[in-house]
Amino acid sequence: MRILVIGGAGYIGSHVARALLDSQHEVTVYDNLSSGKPENLFSEADFVKGDILDYPLLETTMKRGFNGLIHLAALKAAGESMYEPEKYSENNIVGTINILNAAARCKVNRFVFSSSAAVYGEPTYLPIDEKHPTNPENYYGFTKLEIERLLSWYDKIRGIKFAALRYFNAAGYDVDGRITGLEVDPENLLPIVMEVAAGMRPKLKIFGDDYETRDGTGLRDYIHVTDLADAHVKALNYLEKKNESLMVNLGSETGITVKEMVESTRKITGQPIPAEVVDRRAGDPAVVLATAKLAQKVLGWTVKHSDVNTLIASTWEVYKSHNQKK
Ligand code: UDP
Numbered sequence: 105m106r107i108l109v110i111g112g113a114g115y116i117g118s119h120v121a122r123a124l125l126d127s128q129h130e131v132t133v134y135d136n137l138s139s140g141k142p143e144n145l146f147s148e149a150d151f152v153k154g155d156i157l158d159y160p161l162l163e164t165t166m167k168r169g170f171n172g173l174i175h176l177a178a179l180k181a182a183g184e185s186m187y188e189p190e191k192y193s194e195n196n197i198v199g200t201i202n203i204l205n206a207a208a209r210c211k212v213n214r215f216v217f218s219s220s221a222a223v224y225g226e227p228t229y230l231p232i233d234e235k236h237p238t239n240p241e242n243y244y245g246f247t248k249l250e251i252e253r254l255l256s257w258y259d260k261i262r263g264i265k266f267a268a269l270r271y272f273n274a275a276g277y278d279v280d281g282r283i284t285g286l287e288v289d290p291e292n293l294l295p296i297v298m299e300v301a302a303g304m305r306p307k308l309k310i311f312g313d314d315y316e317t318r319d320g321t322g323l324r325d326y327i328h329v330t331d332l333a334d335a336h337v338k339a340l341n342y343l344e345k346k347n348e349s350l351m352v353n354l355g356s357e358t359g360i361t362v363k364e365m366v367e368s369t370r371k372i373t374g375q376p377i378p379a380e381v382v383d384r385r386a387g388d389p390a391v392v393l394a395t396a397k398l399a400q401k402v403l404g405w406t407v408k409h410s411d412v413n414t415l416i417a418s419t420w421e422v423y424k425s426h427n428q429k430k
Pocket of ligand 1: 273291292293294296308309310311312321322323324362385388392
C-alpha cells in the first residue's frame with residue numbers, strides 16, 4: 105500500500121516507517137522536524153517537510169494519492185499540557201482536524217491514530233481493558249480522547265475507517281540499530297535513565313517510593329517500539345480487509361517498577377546511575393497495566409521484544425556512543 109506517515113521522523117514514527125518499508129509498503133513521511141530528526145529518515149521513503157497546521161500543504165500532499173495514513177504528529181508531554189494547554193489544543197486537536205479534513209477531501213479512507221493509555225486516567229481496575237472508563241488526568245490525554253471522538257464522527261459521516269492505538273509506555277530502539285536519533289529533553293523514564301548512564305545528566309529523580317507496589321515505586325507496562333510499530337502495519341492490514349474501525353490497547357501486559365528499571369539498567373550498562381527519591385509527580389498513578397487481548401485477537405499481534413533486557417539493551421546501544429564521546 106501507499107502510506108503517508110505523519111510524524112514519521114519522530115521516535116515512534118521512524119520505527120513505524122521502518123516497519124512499513126520492511127513489509128514492502130511505499131512510504132511518504134510528512135514531518136515538521138520540530139522533534140523529529142533528519143537522521144530518522146530512510147532513503148527508500150519520500151519526505152515532505154511540513155506542519156500539520158499547514159492545511160494547504162497537507163491537502164497538496166494527500167492529493168498524490170494514498171491507501172492509508174498513520175498520524176503520529178503530536179505534542180506528548182503530559183505535565184506541560186497542564187500549563188500550556190493552548191499548544192496542545194492547536195497542535196494535537198486543530199492539527200488532527202486539518203488531517204481529517206484533507207483525508208476526507210482527498211479520499212484517504214484508512215487512518216491509523218497514535219492514541220494513548222492517558223485516555224483512561226487513574227485506573228479504577230487492573231489490568232486496563234478497552235471498556236475501562238475514559239477519564240483523562242491531564243490535558244494531553246484529553247486531546248487524544250477528543251481525537252478518538254472526532255474519528256468516530258468522520259467514520260460515520262465520511263466513511264474514514266480508523267484504528268486508534270492506545271499505547272502504554274513506549275520504550276526501546278530498533279534491535280537492528282537502524283534508528284539512532286535521540287529524543288531531546290526526554291520526559292519519560294527509560295531515556296532519562298539512559299542519559300544518566302551515558303553521563304548526559306547527573307542523576308535520576310525517582311518520583312516517590314511510597315506507592316502500593318512491590319518496591320514502592322511506580323509500575324508501568326513498557327512496550328518495545330518495534331512491537332508497537334508492527335501493530336501499525338497489522339492495523340492497516342485489518343482496515344483494508346475488514347473495513348471496520350477499531351480502538352485497541354497496545355501493551356506488553358508486564359509491569360516493571362522504576363527501581364527495577366534502574367537496577368536492570370545498572371546491570372546491563374555497567375554504569376552506576378545515581379538516583380535519588382523525590383516527591384511524587386502530580387497525577388501519577390501507582391500502577392498502569394494493560395490487557396492487550398483484543399489486539400492479540402483482532403490483529404493477531406503479539407509482543408516479541410518487550411522484555412526488560414531487550415528494552416534496555418536496545419536503548420543502550422544508541423546511548424552508549426554518547427558515553428564513549430565523554
Ligand atoms: N519516573 C521517575 N522519574 C523520571 C521519569 C519518570 O521516577 O524522571 C517514573 C514515573 O513516576 C512513572 C514511571 O517512571 O512511575 C514512568 O513514567 P513516564 O513519564 O515514563 O511515563 P508515564 O507512565 O507517566 O506516561
